[in-house]
Amino acid sequence: MIPYGRQDISEADIAAVSEVLRSDWLTQGPVVPRFEAAIAGRSGAAHAVAVNSATSALHIACLALGLGPGDLLWTSPTTFVASANCALYCGASVDFVDIDPVSYNLCPQRLEAKLLEAEALGRLPKIVIPVHLCGQPCEMAAIHALSVRFGFRIIEDASHAIGARYQNEPVGNCRYSDITVFSFHPVKIITTGEGGMALTNDAQLARQMELLRSHGITREAGEMGQPPDGPWYYEQITLGFNYRMTELQAALGLSQLSRLDEFVQRRQQLALRYDQLLANLPLTLPVQATVSESARHLYVIRLQEAAQHRFVFEALRAAGIGVNLHYIPVHLQPWYRTLGFAPGQFPQAEAYYREAISLPLYSGLSEEEQNEVAAALREVLTEAQR
The missing domain is CATH 3.90.1150.10 (Aspartate Aminotransferase, domain 1)
Incomplete structure (x- = not known):
């Protein structure tokens, strides 16, 4: 059987993972930040937050943008269910915008028409998630112009599109979005086994997503105004999740990124x-x-x-x-x-x-x-x- 997709694992990839296995850190060590910096540098974004899947990245991206009960998120119907499920995880509602018949991506013209109808009803979306299907970027300049006009935020679901370019710039630079999400599933362009990344140019959004991926816990002493009890001190300052990426995954990702x-x-x-x-x-x-x-x-x-x-x-x-x-x-x-x-x-x-x-x-x-x-x-x- 010739599969539709398959990972490409080299001896260098195996050596990179083996090196982590022989180290003192299997999770929350130095390799994850190195992988984040490498992806941010490659994509042109200011910040990158590594997580255990693109689904997790979509979830914390929605939460960081304040999506919640009573809010609306719109996305493409031609996508994996995670692009819509992330809204439901937040207690928000979902709707869809039909695709362009040529690119198969969310259609900006249909988006504009639907926004005009929603504006008249007082039910505009809080977030729109364009999906770069098959690795081809959406018409992000047009979608961004609509976001300015109608006041919604944008999360690019670029799970298929690391390494793609739009207007001769790398996908992931967030020029036309608040947050961009990559996937590192085995059939994607590069893999970490399972894994994902959320990129942004907004330091506050990055900070919030970092908290959300790790139980909402910080070790920055006294952030909530309480004096630390000792060097062991940590604080949970929001309700977060265990969405962390391991050192093993990051090592594989760093090696894969070189190719x-x-x-x-x-x-x-x-x-x-x-x-x-x-x-x-x-x-x-x-x-x-x-x-x-x-x-x-x-x-x-x-x-x-x-x-x-x-x-x-x-x-x-x-x-x-x-x-x-x-x-x-x-x-x-x-x-x-x-x-x-x-x-x-x-x-x-x-x-x-x-x-x-x-x-x-x-x-x-x-x-x-x-x-x-x-x-x-x-x-x-x-x-x-x-």
Whole structure:
């Protein structure tokens, strides 16, 4: 089976983790801050807060921005459920903005129309989370302009997009957002096993997220006005969580980060090669926006005949091609239907779901394996048309 995604672990990665295992620190040591500084430096943000998953990063980002009961968060329906669940964790409500039919990202024009309707009703969102699907950045300048006009905050869900660029600047610099979130899951561009990072240019937001990831505890003596009892003293000054990243994860991440450019370049080469291999097939291939450079986390094709979707998907898997689907629209999930969402509300996201298939794409994919994927797809499409 050729998987749709796979981590690329080198001997240097293994050595970096082994070095931590032989050290005095397995968690809350010196490597996590080094990883944070390296990601911040690579992305151009002032602050980075490492956590145990991108889901945790989204959660503490929402809390740091003050999201709570009575508030609204909007995001894309074409994303992993974490992009919406983070609002529910805070006691807030969720709604969605349909996707652009070309980029598959949250559509700024639909966002503006929905904001105008919400403004008339007095129900504007507190936070909007654009999702850089497949590694391609959203139209962040347009979304940011709307945030200034309508008064909402922005969290970029860049789980797919470390190494991507927007307007020739790295994703993660938070030029058009309050906070950006990266994921280091094994199938992402770089991995820490599990892990995530929240980046911001706001020192107060960074401080709040640091507290929230570690039980709301500080060792800065007397922060709440109480005199310290001794050198052992610590204070819980807010209700936080155990979302810390380990030294092992950070060591792996630091080692992986040294190959980020190599990983992204290889993914881009493979994506362009897919474009050539699949050019004459009855498919809609990914479109690269001119103002950005995708990290190419996923290579998603769309079938021109939705009725063939299940047949093609199952036939490819039977042929040893580990295709996947990213994603089932969040509003169609059973839990979200209990909240009042229903089919037909976001037609572009639903049309995408009926047609989309993620082909194998990862830095270690060989050209021979890619040829095998293309040949199997060609054969399956021919059979589906009979």
